[in-house]
Every structure is written in structure tokens, then in C-alpha cells.
Amino acid sequence: PVPWTTTMPPHSRSSRLSRFGSVHATSASDNPPTAQMIHQARCKITEKKISSPVAAQVSSDSSCLAVLAMVRRQELKYPVLHYYRLEEDANPVYAAGVTIFTELSDIAYHMTTDEERKLLFVSDGTRVKSFRWDTDITISRHEESTGAAVHTMRCDRYEGAIEMLPNGYLVRAGRGEAAIWDLDTLKTHEGGRRIGTGRFVEYGPFDEERTGPWGKSTGSHPTSTVNFEEKTLYPWVFHYHRPAAKLLAAETQNGSGRHGYVSLDLEHGGRAAVQYTGHAGDVHAISSSAGDPNTFAIACADSYARVYDLRDPQPVIKIASEGKGEACPDVIYIHPDGIPTTVFTLFTGSDAAHCVKLWDLRARAVVYDVSTGNTSV
Numbered sequence: 001p002v003p004w005t006t007t008m009p010p011h012s013r014s015s016r017l018s019r020f021g022s023v024h025a026t027s028a029s030d031n032p033p034t035a036q037m038i039h040q041a042r043c044k045i046t047e048k049k050i051s052s053p054v055a056a057q058v059s060s061d062s063s064c065l066a067v068l069a070m071v072r073r074q075e076l077k078y079p080v081l082h083y084y085r086l087e088e089d090a091n092p093v094y095a096a097g098v099t100i101f102t103e104l105s106d107i108a109y110h111m112t113t114d115e116e117r118k119l120l121f122v123s124d125g126t127r128v129k130s131f132r133w134d135t136d137i138t139i140s141r142h143e144e145s146t147g148a149a150v151h152t153m154r155c156d157r158y159e160g161a162i163e164m165l166p167n168g169y170l171v172r173a174g175r176g177e178a179a180i181w182d183l184d185t186l187k188t189h190e191g192g193r194r195i196g197t198g199r200f201v202e203y204g205p206f207d208e209e210r211t212g213p214w215g216k217s218t219g220s221h222p223t224s225t226v227n228f229e230e231k232t233l234y235p236w237v238f239h240y241h242r243p244a245a246k247l248l249a250a251e252t253q254n255g256s257g258r259h260g261y262v263s264l265d266l267e268h269g270g271r272a273a274v275q276y277t278g279h280a281g282d283v284h285a286i287s288s289s290a291g292d293p294n295t296f297a298i299a300c301a302d303s304y305a306r307v308y309d310l311r312d313p314q315p316v317i318k319i320a321s322e323g324k325g326e327a328c329p330d331v332i333y334i335h336p337d338g339i340p341t342t343v344f345t346l347f348t349g350s351d352a353a354h355c356v357k358l359w360d361l362r363a364r365a366v367v368y369d370v371s372t373g374n375t376s377v
Helices: 022-026 033-039
Strands: 018-020 050-058 064-073 075-086 098-101 110-114 119-123 129-133 138-141 144-146 147-153 160-163 169-174 175-180 224-227 235-241 246-250 259-263 269-277 285-290 295-300 304-307 316-322 329-333 345-350 355-361 366-370
Touching: 033 345, 050 110, 064 110, 064 119, 075 119, 110 160, 110 169, 119 160, 160 235, 169 224, 235 285, 295 329, 295 345, 304 345
Parallel strands: 098 144, 285 329
Antiparallel strands: 018 366, 050 064, 064 075, 075 098, 110 119, 119 129, 129 147, 138 144, 160 169, 169 175, 175 224, 235 246, 246 259, 259 269, 285 295, 295 304, 304 316, 329 345, 345 355, 355 366
16 A cells, blocks of 8 residues: 655664554654554564454463454354464464364354463353463364363353453353353363263254254353343443453443443442443443553444543543544553553554554554554454
8 A cells, every 4th residue: 555654664673564654753762662662663463364353352461362263164154263372482383373163153252361370261142161272282283272171151141241350250241130150160171071961952943953063061050140230231342441440341232222331340239330421333342551540442333442531431532543434443552561651552453444553642643554454453
């Protein structure tokens, strides 16, 4: 694509795939070193062919990147996990990527990670399964792992968002309620054993039993459940705001007929502590930064990204990330090195422009974008 301007990149190591606008001069040299590298687009970009992606997530300490995807085999579609170890000393096999066949039977939309236990979680409409990403997984053939399964959890009427909470609790949303599993008390697949009573069966459109590459475990029942104060609340996006210990929950038009999002208090009857407003579409993603305990950012279907203060229902910053009628699909809000910098660090993804954008939130303008070819991000 043609560059925005003839402005030279700010550093000799700025990525050749980055395109800087006139705002990049505002990236103050007083920023800490990591912030300077980010604002100058000093990065290495690699490309890897994977199955059709659905979602991606980096673990809380940035040691693992997990990508949830769908693969088709023999007219069947089922979810797989691709994961990449990001530590500098990671085994090259794991840094290059490993594929886990999840043994779930339906389309999976939700995933989360547990950094402490080195677990990846993925869920379809009936079960949640967890898998290890630590380095004792056996690679049986090219980029395929075996022996990685740890838990299977039975969901029944809980089909919404999933998220890891402190102290080893996993939460999954249903309509007007949530299920919670205490991971430390659950049975595991150690030794290849099945979890739950009976055998999992997948039925076709005419109630016929279908066969496929899915696991037979029915899964562990929830350890406990919580009824939401709002009986029709049906979260499709969860985000645990670790610095403030708050669970943020967003609905979708498809799931509940509305696109509200709230701060949920699960310890006191599932009440909505704060109802956030100021958006005009589904919330696709929520991001918070360890460098600021009071703020978070959202990506929204109305083409805007917004930054909120947890205590204020209205956004404090609003930027038009995409053109009219185009959704803002994702957002990442960070403070490099955990230090609030003079230039706020907010990334947004763009499906329409096939790029990732870094924003100067004071100027409400793009510092640069990084091209991703024809990849949706």
C-alpha cells in the first residue's frame, strides 16, 4: 500500500511494515526504553499459516500466545488450539507453535488462560476443556500434541463467556447466572481417564448419534453457581481487571437483544456494581493494563474504541478507530514496563484496513499502523 506520508520512520530499526503519520513526533524521548521501542515500531513480524482463527489471547505474564481456530475434516468442523511459547529460553519446538486438537464437538467462541497453572481453556456450547502448555507435552507428529488435556467441565445451560478468577476459579456465564469451578478440586485426565458419569454423545439434526473426533467425557459439574441480580443478563465477553480485582462483563445483541456491559460483583449476589454506557454497538473486546488500576479500554462494533474509568459509567476517551459502518474488532491497552508514559499506549485491530494501529490518545490520532496483509486482526 502507498504510505500515508513521506515522513521518515523515527528509528533505523522501525519495521518496514509500519506506516507512520505526522503524529509520531509526539512520542516523547523521555519515555522508558520499552515504550520508546513500541512507539517507534521496533518489532519483528513473522507469518505462520494456521487454521481459520476465531480468537487469540496472550497469557497474563506474556509467556504464551494461544489462538483458537476451526478446522474442517471429513465435512466436520471442530475447534483446535494453536499455541506459541514466548519466553526467550523456550524450546524451539514450542516457540514455533504447537497444535492441540481439543476434542470438542461444536464451534468454540470462548477461551482464556491461567498463567499460574500453565493452562489453556476453550469452550463450545456443552463443555469447557483445559490443556497444558508446559514443555513436557509429547509431540507425536509435526506440530500436533498429545497428552495435553487436563480438565473437562460440563456446562449444561452455561454457554456464554469464560474467564479465570483468582485462586484457581473458572467462571462461565449463562443467562441470568454463572457457573464456577474450583480447579484444585476437580478430577483430571491424568492417565487417560474419563471425567464425569456416562458418555458424551453428539446428536445430529434428526437426533441421530454422530461420530467424530470428540472426547467422550461428560465433564465435572460446577463447584458452585451464582444468580445475577439482573435475571436476563447474558455475558458473552468477560474480562477480569486484575489491578482492580473487578470482573467486567459485556452482552451482545445476538445473545440478549442488547449490548450493555457492567462490572459484576459475584461475591454479593451477582449484582452489577456499575452499568457502563456511551457505546452504540456490541463490545467485542475489553483490555486493562497493570500500569493503571482504574482504567480499561473496549473495542466496539460501532467503529469506536473507548477508554473508561472504572468509577465512571461514561467513557473518558473516545476514538474513531474505523470508518463508518465498520467494527473495531480488538483493543490492547498497556503501560510499557508498568509505567504510565507521557504517550498513552493503545492498540486497535482493523479488519477493513488489515492492520494494527497504535494511537496517541491525547491527539486522538494514529502514530503508526503495522500492515498484516489480508489477515483479519
